[in-house]
Amino acid sequence: MSEPRWLDASQQRDWRSFIEGSIRLNDLLDRDLKAKHGLSMSEYEILVRLSEAPDRRLRMAELAEHASQSRSRLSHTCSRLESKDLVFRGGCPNDKRGVYAHLTEKGYAALERAARDHVETVRDFFVDIIQPEDLEAVGRAFGAVNKRVTEAG
Template identity: 80%
Template sequence: MTEPRWLDARQQRDWRSFIEGSVRLHDLLERDLKAKHGLSTSEYEIMVRLSEAPGHALRMAELAEHASQSRSRLSHTCGRLESKGLVRRESCANDKRGVFAQLTEEGYAALERAARDHVETVRDFFIDLIAPEDLEAIGRAFTAVSERIATVR
């Protein structure tokens, strides 16, 4: 058995800062969306992905991939959105096994309202705190992380 490649003090500090900051930011975004709009961050993310798709609709399998959720979790989340009248699910006309999720007009209006508040929170607690060159570095770093994770799926 080989010895682990331990983190040095600086790496440990930065790793812990990343973990603590990420968890706190996610919790803040979750609380803010819930309190102001009755949405979880996963519900919001699904609505954003649907709003960006042609016809505001995506196959559930594709939506699960884009929203970084398992199909099972996505199904439960879409069920909550459906019960609120924000999303509807329909069978695919040419593939009876496939299901589309579509953002309703009410869902699009709710997303527009939530997005206005959400972007301000994102700016206040992330974007505006970080120098542009550091923000670009974060973008590059997490693109690399996402690509690396995609190779082990």
């Protein structure tokens, strides 16, 4: 077995800053959405993905992929959204086994309200405190990370 490629001191510092900062930011975004709108980050992400989809609907499998959730977790999250009348699930006309998640009008209205506050929080704690060239670098870096993770399956 070969020796691991250990991180040097600056790589370790940057890695830990990323881990700590991303966990804290995610927690803050989740708390903020729950307190102001009764939505978790995972619920919000589903509403966003559905709002951007044609006819405001996506197959559950596709939604799970876009929302970075397992199918099981997505099913539970959609059940919570259905109980709030923000989403409903229905069959696919072309595939009797498939299921679509649909964004309701009430769901779209809830998303519009939440998005106004959410974007301010994202700006206050991320976008506006990072230099534009650094923000571009973050986008490039995590585009590469996302691509690598997706390819790894």
